[in-house]
Amino acid sequence: MKWLQIHITVDQAQVEMTESLLLSLGAVSVTLDDAEDQALLEPLPGETPLWNKVIVTGIYQQDETAPMNADALISFLETQLATGTPICHDILEDQVWERAWMDYYEPIQITDHFWIVPEWLEPPDPKAVNLKLDPGLAFGTGNHASTFLCLQWLGKTDLKGKTVIDYGCGSGILGVAALLLGAKKVYATDIDPQAVLATQQNAVLNNVSEGLFVDLPEVFNQQFTTQRADVLVANILAGPLMALAPEFSRLTQPHAEFALAGVIEEQLEDVCNAYTPLFEVIEIQKRDECWCRISGKRLA
Known part of the structure; x- marks a missing residue:
């Protein structure tokens, strides 16, 4: 037809x-x-x-x-x-529409030894860290500049044995990546129940579900009470990021590393101003002209 x-x-x-x-x-x-x-x-x-x-x-x-x-x-x-x-x-x-949708996605190289690979494809470098992903479950495939910037930051951050928070986890791509890159435990949360499901399924797909806790914010807040994370990553939007600065400070240890994305260049100053009383901003990275990643450390 x-x-x-x-x-x-x-x-x-x-x-x-x-x-x-x-x-x-x-x-x-x-x-x-x-x-x-x-x-x-x-x-x-x-x-x-x-x-x-x-x-x-x-x-x-x-x-x-x-x-x-x-x-x-x-x-x-x-x-x-x-x-x-x-x-x-x-x-x-x-045409076979499911096949056409799948053909849209290709492996994405994040660093020299870190790739995002759609689950139906063979990894270009089998010896690399290869995160298998079902892109159809929720937002967050690595294609968007904000997601790529966060993945790139995770790929160059020492995560071995560390506790990581993925706040606003979407498909779970950042939390799953952290576990594959050596994190001991990832606590992930999102306001969308579909995102929670997608994160669980992508963790199972990558054989890292034992190291993952993921749930809606109210359950996350009950679970994460006395712990303090070594690393926090949040790829959401500028408004929520600014509002969450005190909460992110409470959730992290002194000198914990953080990365924020979902910010455009025009919002950069406002977001940085919201964080500088509590965090040291060390690096700002841009991709695709306007999207930015802010990273640094929590103040002691």
Whole structure:
């Protein structure tokens, strides 16, 4: 079976109307994409941000015996939309969609001897530390700049025999990496139950589940009461990071090492100001132009 895709580029204000129009004409799904490579940064609570220019794509099933006439559909859309609205179409061939999704992922080299490898692929360097990952379970595959920066930091940090906190664990990629790199124990937490499940499953996949504790924050807080971590890593967002600075100080030993990510360059000064009363900021690293990692040590 083939699928007709209609792509319409509109201003943000026209997205809802365009989406409704495509659905009313029989689209089986509608997707929204960025038309101008515009970054969407941290939203305020309750916001669902969209790009200024959006490509709205409607997908229509093409019956082999009576395929939809793309030219006629586009002509009708032109009568309903503002004059000059860019519209184009293409035909999407049927395929094994699960396989196509899997083909998107490739091994990622973090350091000379540390790789992230999708679970269905063979590691490029079998002798390296190879973290096997199911990328479909939750956010955090190593592709995003923030995750890569944290993995890179873990790869160059001495973790042998240490207790590590992975705060906002997502897929568990950072906590699992810490265990593979020699950590004695990892305590991980996330507000999303799906992230807790993903972290558990990725720990089992990498044979490190015995060294992992992961649960929602309320259970994590009950478990982690008298202990103090040697290392803390948090890849979340600037607002929560600033609010959590006193809590992170409470959770870590004097001189404990830390790394924070999920921060863009414009937020860097505010985040550093929130941490400098309690932590020594030693290094700031950037990737992909705007994403930053802040690392250093807890003050005595």
